[in-house]
Amino acid sequence: MEFFIFILYILSTITFLKSLQLLIRSSRTSPKLPPGPVPLPVIGSLLKLGDKPHKSLAELAKIYGPIMCLKLGRKTTVVISSPALAQEVLQKQDLAFSTRSIPNAVHAHGHNKYSTVWLPVADQWRSLRKALNSNIFSGNRLDASQNLRRQKVQELIEYAGKCCKEGVTVDIGSAVFKTSLNLLSNTIFSIDMADPTQDSVKQFRHLIWEIMVEIGKPNFVDYFLVLEKIDPQGIRHRLTNHFGKIFELFSQLIDERLELRRLGKSGAENDVIDILLNITEVNGEINRTHIEHLCLDIFAAGTDTTSSSVEWAMAELLRNPETLKKAKAELEQTIGKGKPIEESDIPRLPYLQAIVKETMRIHPPAPLLIPRTVETDVEVYGYTVPQGAQVLVNAWAIGHDPSVWENPTSFMPERFLDLDIDVRGRDFELIPFGGGRRICPGLSLAIRVIPHMLGSLINSFDWKLEGGIKPGSWTWMTNLASLYKRLSPCVLFHCLCDSLIFLVLGKCIRNVAIHFVVHVQFFSLLIRLTEL
Ligand code: HEM
Numbered sequence: 032m033e034f035f036i037f038i039l040y041i042l043s044t045i046t047f048l049k050s051l052q053l054l055i056r057s058s059r060t061s062p063k064l065p066p067g068p069v070p071l072p073v074i075g076s077l078l079k080l081g082d083k084p085h086k087s088l089a090e091l092a093k094i095y096g097p098i099m100c101l102k103l104g105r106k107t108t109v110v111i112s113s114p115a116l117a118q119e120v121l122q123k124q125d126l127a128f129s130t131r132s133i134p135n136a137v138h139a140h141g142h143n144k145y146s147t148v149w150l151p152v153a154d155q156w157r158s159l160r161k162a163l164n165s166n167i168f169s170g171n172r173l174d175a176s177q178n179l180r181r182q183k184v185q186e187l188i189e190y191a192g193k194c195c196k197e198g199v200t201v202d203i204g205s206a207v208f209k210t211s212l213n214l215l216s217n218t219i220f221s222i223d224m225a226d227p228t229q230d231s232v233k234q235f236r237h238l239i240w241e242i243m244v245e246i247g248k249p250n251f252v253d254y255f256l257v258l259e260k261i262d263p264q265g266i267r268h269r270l271t272n273h274f275g276k277i278f279e280l281f282s283q284l285i286d287e288r289l290e291l292r293r294l295g296k297s298g299a300e301n302d303v304i305d306i307l308l309n310i311t312e313v314n315g316e317i318n319r320t321h322i323e324h325l326c327l328d329i330f331a332a333g334t335d336t337t338s339s340s341v342e343w344a345m346a347e348l349l350r351n352p353e354t355l356k357k358a359k360a361e362l363e364q365t366i367g368k369g370k371p372i373e374e375s376d377i378p379r380l381p382y383l384q385a386i387v388k389e390t391m392r393i394h395p396p397a398p399l400l401i402p403r404t405v406e407t408d409v410e411v412y413g414y415t416v417p418q419g420a421q422v423l424v425n426a427w428a429i430g431h432d433p434s435v436w437e438n439p440t441s442f443m444p445e446r447f448l449d450l451d452i453d454v455r456g457r458d459f460e461l462i463p464f465g466g467g468r469r470i471c472p473g474l475s476l477a478i479r480v481i482p483h484m485l486g487s488l489i490n491s492f493d494w495k496l497e498g499g500i501k502p503g504s505w506t507w508m509t510n511l512a513s514l515y516k517r518l519s520p521c522v523l524f525h526c527l528c529d530s531l532i533f534l535v536l537g538k539c540i541r542n543v544a545i546h547f548v549v550h551v552q553f554f555s556l557l558i559r560l561t562e563l
Contacts, residue, residue, distance in 0.1 A: 062415030075102030085398035089428035104254030121466035158316035398427035
């Protein structure tokens with residue numbers, strides 16, 4: 032019996048020592064994850080995201096710090112919320128963080144395998160980025176296509192002027208969206224895609240909108256991969272249909288162009304399609320499928336981001352009449368009242384530029400940028416970002432951080448007049464376009480188009496808010512759903528032009544508000560879908 036007890040004693044001692052050894056070894060080797068909330072079983076911290084993930088994550092960062100780790104469904108997510116850490120991820124360790132975390136919905140038509148937005152940093156992606164950077168968005172190319180944009184902005188002003196004279200409602204959001212769409216469609220195909228009189232493209236605008244809405248919907252599949260095959264909300268299914276229609280349209284336009292080229296009748300256009308077709312003839316990396324997916328990328332990433340920035344700027348100006356007055360004074364002094372603005376005038380309009388920066392600080396169109404992932408464990412500030420984790424950079428939180436910005440929720444363009452901070456990805460306090468090698472390639476176009484459209488709208492009309500709502504009491508900024516309720520249907524925008532007063536009715540505000548809700552959530556929801 033004693034022998035038996037002795038053996039038991041020896042065995043338990045060995046087991047205890049072994050366990051201790053394993054514990055010490057695992058504590059030495061297991062990664063030190065960033066702090067974060069304790070996850071619930073199965074769903075993790077999903078419920079903490081709320082309907083505005085960028086805001087909820089900013090609140091959580093106040094508790095857990097500028098690098099935190101959350102379990103969202105089955106997915107480990109690391110969230111970055113300070114300029115220093117954003118610089119670490121987007122610039123200093125750029126390569127390690129340059130792969131995208133891909134939402135399930137964009138697997139439709141294999142989009143993830145051809146898209147500049149979703150491809151990993153490798154030869155295909157490099158060729159596509161090179162095509163974009165040197166042939167489409169280079170300074171020379173943009174200078175050459177300036178005339179086309181001037182024309183589209185002029186059409187926007189003419190449209191507003193016509194409504195003004197006829198005293199009918201102007202839906203600003205819709206008009207600016209249409210302008211952005213036509214700007215891009217002319218740059219790519221030399222046609223107006225938002226022109227409702229053209230049969231072949233009648234549905235185009237609607238289609239682009241539907242695609243953004245679908246991508247923007249929260250998708251359970253991204254949270255729980257086991258649901259992939261079922262596609263319970265049908266998002267991938269609907270997106271497959273939408274993508275199918277849009278690729279059919281692009282394909283038709285490419286065929287027409289190829290036919291013109293075959294007949295020797297093309298060349299005058301020298302638009303993006305011509306440039307891309309030229310590239311396919313010399314570069315095996317890019318083929319026709321890439322071109323079709325690239326067109327989708329350009330329309331999906333470039334239309335709404337641009338137009339929502341103009342809408343937000345207009346909304347902020349209407350809420351801040353003093354700022355609007357100063358902007359008008361600068362334009363009157365530099366350009367002349369009511370005169371058309373050129374892109375080349377923008378460097379001479381520092382206050383207008385400051386308004387655009389301030390708008391993008393408070394309302395970044397992609398508040399969580401576009402999600403990245405890491406392919407191996409990566410050390411950041413003493414923490415491990417584990418292999419396969421999704422990485423979100425909260426540009427919204429950085430733009431609203433009181434330790435970075437004085438009165439962060441106030442719209443004060445003046446702050447930028449004496450501040451050498453730009454949106455081009457070198458100042459990590461303000462990163463609406465992201466940073467590093469995956470920085471938005473459309474940046475150079477956006478920073479021309481947005482002030483051009485905005486300055487033209489301000490300089491051509493007098494805008495004011497009426498209907499019993501005083502701008503000072505207009506506390507709509509953070510909750511657009513309540514804005515929608517509060518503003519409709521009694522609010523009127525009065526736009527004074529050529530001594531005529533026209534009313535931009537509550538309907539317009541309602542549309543704009545609805546657009547805003549979708550705009551603001553487009554990328555953020557995309558991230559919400561993607562990350563989980
Ligand atoms: C206000 C306007 C715009 C904003 C705020 C914006 C914002 C962004 C952001 C945050 C990213 C991700 C960057 C990162 O991961 O670091 C991005 C990527 C991208 N944007 Fe934009 N964008 C705008 C306009 C445009 C335009 C006009 C185009 C094209 C015509 C465009 C095309 C793209 C593409 C293709 C990517 C993917 C780049 C890659 O992953 O390599 N964007 N954009």
